[in-house]
Amino acid sequence: MHRNYAAIIVCVFACLKLVYAQTLPDTPNCPPCPCAECSLTCPPKEPENIADGTKAALACDWSCSYSVLHVLEALRLYTTNEDKDGHLFDPPAAAKQALCELLEGNANNEDLYCAAQGLTHVECGSEKVKRCLSGATQPDSQGLSAFLEILATANNNPKPVDQDQEDQLFKHARDAIKKIFSDKEGKQHLAKIQDSFGKKDNNVGLFQLLDALPYNPKDVHTYACDLETLRAAYEMNVERLASLIAAKTSSKK
Numbered sequence: 001m002h003r004n005y006a007a008i009i010v011c012v013f014a015c016l017k018l019v020y021a022q023t024l025p026d027t028p029n030c031p032p033c034p035c036a037e038c039s040l041t042c043p044p045k046e047p048e049n050i051a052d053g054t055k056a057a058l059a060c061d062w063s064c065s066y067s068v069l070h071v072l073e074a075l076r077l078y079t080t081n082e083d084k085d086g087h088l089f090d091p092p093a094a095a096k097q098a099l100c101e102l103l104e105g106n107a108n109n110e111d112l113y114c115a116a117q118g119l120t121h122v123e124c125g126s127e128k129v130k131r132c133l134s135g136a137t138q139p140d141s142q143g144l145s146a147f148l149e150i151l152a153t154a155n156n157n158p159k160p161v162d163q164d165q166e167d168q169l170f171k172h173a174r175d176a177i178k179k180i181f182s183d184k185e186g187k188q189h190l191a192k193i194q195d196s197f198g199k200k201d202n203n204v205g206l207f208q209l210l211d212a213l214p215y216n217p218k219d220v221h222t223y224a225c226d227l228e229t230l231r232a233a234y235e236m237n238v239e240r241l242a243s244l245i246a247a248k249t250s251s252k253k
Helices: 002-023 050-063 068-080 091-105 107-117 147-153 163-182 186-198 202-212 220-236 238-249
Strands: 132-134
Touching (some): 050 068, 050 091, 050 107, 050 220, 068 147, 068 202, 068 220, 163 186, 186 202, 186 238, 202 220, 202 238, 220 238
């Protein structure tokens, strides 16, 4: 008798599991952060050099719910010299402020990010609007000349190897742009983004695109995944990404 009950219970749980799996919504074709449970040990392995380590760490921080908004704010500061509250900085101060944002998202990367930016030490305020309180205003060393480009494009998406994979990537990018178009003030944002890309101010255009994506605190994974898709598309083909935006702002005639 007990064996029969046990068999029935196992069968019921198996059926429930199958039904649950069939009712789950489709998730974007986007790999998760490589760190287990987005732990504070990002990146998952010791880097071989500063450039590769920075790219791996930023790709992880872009993917993780606790750090993604800090990385986005760092990109704002690097591209506009302004924070989300409208405070303007000169470029060296903006870079330090951006570093504070990155460290707020993941303090374990301090040595790596400071080296990538050419700083040997930085101290940040603990307020919500952080201020770099001390440390050199100018970098102590050259750092990575491509740091902004690495910050903007670091992602975990496998690079497309053929036209079908590239088309699939840009299909997901188009879906993300549709979310912006349907959001409050999204059409105004897309008009400004198209203007930036039209002026070849691509870094600003990319930041504006990422910043315009609607943020859902109840589904940060999908939000981070959409950001990743847009960055991967930007890295793959800026002109094709810009054409998707133009398709939402201009007539086809």
